[in-house]
Amino acid sequence: MTFDAKFQRRLTIFVFLLLPVTMLIVLNIYPLLQLFWISFTDFNSINWARAKFVGWRNYVDLFTFDRDLTLTMVRSLYYLAGSLVQLVLATWFAVILNQRLPGSRVFRTILFIPFVLNAVAAGLIFRNFLELNGALNNIAQLFMGPDFKFAWLDSGQGYSNFSLAAASVWRYLGFNLVVTFGALQAIPQDQYDAARLEGANNWQMFWRITFPTIKLVLLLQFMLSVVGSLEVFEVPLLITRGAGETATFAIKMVETGFQNRRAGTAAAMAVLMLVIVVIVFITTRLITRSRNRENTGGLI
Amino acid sequence: MSFLKLENVSKSFGNFKALDNINLEAEAGAFVVLLGPSGCGKSTLLRLITGLTEDHEGEIHIAGRRVTDLDPKDRKVAMVFQSYALYPHLSVAKNISFGMEIKRVPRAERDRKVTEAARALQLDTMLHRLPSQLSGGQRQRVAIARCLVREPDLFLFDEPLSNLDAKLRHETRVELKQLHQRLKATTIYVTHDQHEAMTLATQVVLMKDGEIVQVGTPLELYNRPANRFAATFIGFPQINLTPGRLTPEANGGARFAGAGMDLLLPATAFGAPVTAPVEVELGLRPESGSLASGTPHQSITVDYVEPTGADLYVNGKVEGRDTVVRLDRSSGVAPGDKVPVQWRLSDASIFDLKSGVRL
Numbered sequence: 001m002t003f004d005a006k007f008q009r010r011l012t013i014f015v016f017l018l019l020p021v022t023m024l025i026v027l028n029i030y031p032l033l034q035l036f037w038i039s040f041t042d043f044n045s046i047n048w049a050r051a052k053f054v055g056w057r058n059y060v061d062l063f064t065f066d067r068d069l070t071l072t073m074v075r076s077l078y079y080l081a082g083s084l085v086q087l088v089l090a091t092w093f094a095v096i097l098n099q100r101l102p103g104s105r106v107f108r109t110i111l112f113i114p115f116v117l118n119a120v121a122a123g124l125i126f127r128n129f130l131e132l133n134g135a136l137n138n139i140a141q142l143f144m145g146p147d148f149k150f151a152w153l154d155s156g157q158g159y160s161n162f163s164l165a166a167a168s169v170w171r172y173l174g175f176n177l178v179v180t181f182g183a184l185q186a187i188p189q190d191q192y193d194a195a196r197l198e199g200a201n202n203w204q205m206f207w208r209i210t211f212p213t214i215k216l217v218l219l220l221q222f223m224l225s226v227v228g229s230l231e232v233f234e235v236p237l238l239i240t241r242g243a244g245e246t247a248t249f250a251i252k253m254v255e256t257g258f259q260n261r262r263a264g265t266a267a268a269m270a271v272l273m274l275v276i277v278v279i280v281f282i283t284t285r286l287i288t289r290s291r292n293r294e295n296t297g298g299l300i
Numbered sequence: 301m302s303f304l305k306l307e308n309v310s311k312s313f314g315n316f317k318a319l320d321n322i323n324l325e326a327e328a329g330a331f332v333v334l335l336g337p338s339g340c341g342k343s344t345l346l347r348l349i350t351g352l353t354e355d356h357e358g359e360i361h362i363a364g365r366r367v368t369d370l371d372p373k374d375r376k377v378a379m380v381f382q383s384y385a386l387y388p389h390l391s392v393a394k395n396i397s398f399g400m401e402i403k404r405v406p407r408a409e410r411d412r413k414v415t416e417a418a419r420a421l422q423l424d425t426m427l428h429r430l431p432s433q434l435s436g437g438q439r440q441r442v443a444i445a446r447c448l449v450r451e452p453d454l455f456l457f458d459e460p461l462s463n464l465d466a467k468l469r470h471e472t473r474v475e476l477k478q479l480h481q482r483l484k485a486t487t488i489y490v491t492h493d494q495h496e497a498m499t500l501a502t503q504v505v506l507m508k509d510g511e512i513v514q515v516g517t518p519l520e521l522y523n524r525p526a527n528r529f530a531a532t533f534i535g536f537p538q539i540n541l542t543p544g545r546l547t548p549e550a551n552g553g554a555r556f557a558g559a560g561m562d563l564l565l566p567a568t569a570f571g572a573p574v575t576a577p578v579e580v581e582l583g584l585r586p587e588s589g590s591l592a593s594g595t596p597h598q599s600i601t602v603d604y605v606e607p608t609g610a611d612l613y614v615n616g617k618v619e620g621r622d623t624v625v626r627l628d629r630s631s632g633v634a635p636g637d638k639v640p641v642q643w644r645l646s647d648a649s650i651f652d653l654k655s656g657v658r659l
Contacts, residue, residue: 190385193352198399198450199373208398212389 039267045257051264058268066265069256070272073249075161076229082165083225087218089169090176095206097177098184108181112174123238126167127153130239155244161236164246168235172228176221183217184210216288223284227277249273303328303486304349304454309358311344318344320510322358326503329484335497336507337533342490345507346456349488351375363453378447379456382463384439386431386446393418393427396445417445420479437468444479457489461496473499494534498522506530524649528656531583531649537613537624542582543653548574556582556650559619561597569648570659580659583649586613589625589641596640600625604635614639 003011039058043051062070093111097104114122129135130152141148152163187210195205233250236242242251249269257266302325309322319341326332334342347353349360351372360368367375386395393414394401400410418424421441431439440460447455460476461469477500480487491497497504498518506513506521506529514526525531531539544558552567554574561582567573600616600623607613612627616639625641633639650659 188383188385190381190383191387193350194379194381194385194446195387195398195402196352197350197372197377197379198402198446200398200402204402208402209387212387 035267035270038263039271041264043263043267045261045263054264058264059272061265062268062272069249069252069265069269072247072252073230075246075248076232078161078165079168079229079232080226082162082169083172083229084222086169086173087176087221087225090173091180091214091218093173094177094180094184095210097181108177111177114171115174117171119234120238122171123167123235126170126235127239130163130167153240155240155246158245160240160246164236164239167239168232171235179217179221180214183214187213219287220284223280226280230273230276302326303330303363304332304488305359305361306345306349307359307361309345309348309356309360311341311348311353311356318510319348319356322512324505324512324515326486326488328363328486331480331487331489331500331502332505333497333501333503334488334490334505334507335494335501335533336492336513338492340507341510342492342507343458346379346458346488346490349375349454350377350379350456376450376453377456378450378452378454379458380440380443380447380460382459384431384443384460384463386439386442388431391428391430392423392434392442395431395442396449398446399450413449414445417448420448421445435468436464437472440464440472441475448483453486455485455487457487459491460489461491461493476500494536498534506533508533523647524658525583526658528581528583528651531651531658535585537586537615539583539585539649540623540625541651542584542618542621542623544580544582545577546574546580546650546659547577554650556580558582559598559621563597563643563645565645565648565650568646569650572659574659578659579653581651581653581656583651584643585647586624586626588644588647589627590644591627591631592640592642594642597642598623598640600639600641602633602635602637602639605633 038051040053040055041051042054042058093107097108117125127134131137132149132151134152136152137149140150151157151160153160191209192205195209200208231250232248233254236246236248237251240246242248242255247255250273253266253269253273256262256269304324304326306322306324309319310317311319322345324332334345336342344353348356349362351367351370358368359366362375362377387398390398396414396417397405397410400413405413414427415424418427421444423438423441423445426434426438431442434442443460457476461472464472473496480500489496489500501518503515504518504521505515508529514521514530516524521530521534525534525539528541532541542559542561544556544561546554546556546565548554549564552570552573554565554570556563556565563582598618600614600618602614602616604615605612606615607629610629612629612631612633614625614627614633616623616625625639627633627639651657652659
């Protein structure tokens, strides 16, 4: 049996697409639709037969009866502030590493290690560092006297979120560093030479050449930080078990869905988060679409 | 007092000696071309003059000022880079006024200078475009305009034509030449292309392995190359080199014998009279040959013929040695022919076989 060329081409396309499209439907689209459906029910995480359609009630509850759950989103601001610090530090380090000083490769590797480290290991390292008898207090005692002891991780206190945000900076700095460093390397040395001949100092070269070239890459990383700070989960969970003041929206979502068996409410929380993330990404696209896309290295 | 003066300039990168004891002087208004194969140190020399490469030995003077220890920005030099080094996020106008903005030149003066430079280089209609929206030739003109507005003592060009296609390269070369004739600005220009050097320079500095081989006008280098390297590097097709033996003759001239030739060379062909027999190479440019009417000097067995339109380059062999001769396009030579050739001996260059130095 022979097919004509056109049919064969179509058959090939169909066969190649069959597996990925099936996986997309089964693993992505179906669960997403199910999530939407659950968010409109009072499903108790166990018994489908007893789930009833409740309309918008779960969503309304998120802003009234369950307002405490939604308010945990405010804690994302700690992490957002942290990631701004992280971005500035990463850009600073990347610019220094880009000077091709001796040892830059070693430093780049050292700064990148926390990112590739297993999440649990990274969490343990930072918990040990911040404990009452941890390294940070030991160092502080050198300056503040032997009696100094500060509970950096007291989950009853809001300030412990700063400690957690710092842990997050330590862990993800390497990622920002590598991305920014890559963008910096795309800037030809000639441009800096030309600027030097024209009398620009290092500061002027950064603001007039480096920054405009990498600004879209920085914007992309900032948007990823916004999304990331909404979704913070593992860092507080591993260090303070997400207790008290350190519970984030994502941690509350898991608690609500699996411990309190209120899958409907948890699903509504997930949809709410999804909506915010989508808004952030649409904003990014609108900002970047009008600009030159070459500079982002095709990242956006 | 010469305008640009380099004294005993040397530069090493680790164990590699990039420049070895360079001494060079150029007059005001000169168009100096640093010519040489890649890796000969010509770009390094240019960067030393700008100050972008530091830590060298020797002294550099520009316009009567010692600039050896000055910062690049204080040397009053402007450079067109091989890549043009335009700032991709800035418009043409902003690229041109970049240096003035750094120096906080008042806006009115900035605008006036940008307009002037743009008019001089026919960029007036594209001042608001980004570099990515310009052709290669236009980008280069922006790079030149950026230099113009700085009113430097010295213009520096680092292989500025190498990124252009053949036609544009020719056009831009003509523009550069006209610009130089108009502005009379002292210019140092780096290239590995002998054709650019010949057509643009008032003074060619031929370099090899970090040393200067010869300095002179393009015609001096072409007619009286200082050694075998200079003779073969300049001129296309390459000069024909024939080994042989030179014996002195009574009138200050000498007799060359080799490759089937027995020639009496006039005294004018030599820098100093030949006093003893010596093994040499006889250099004859392809255009020094012509179809022999009487007794030929040599007879070429033709391998192939390259018509250039105006002329024919006849490539063949004499006693197994590759030889090229330029003949009139009407000479009707075909592969396989045996062509009798006579050479204009007054054009001959003779090099010592061992040292390669011109006699």
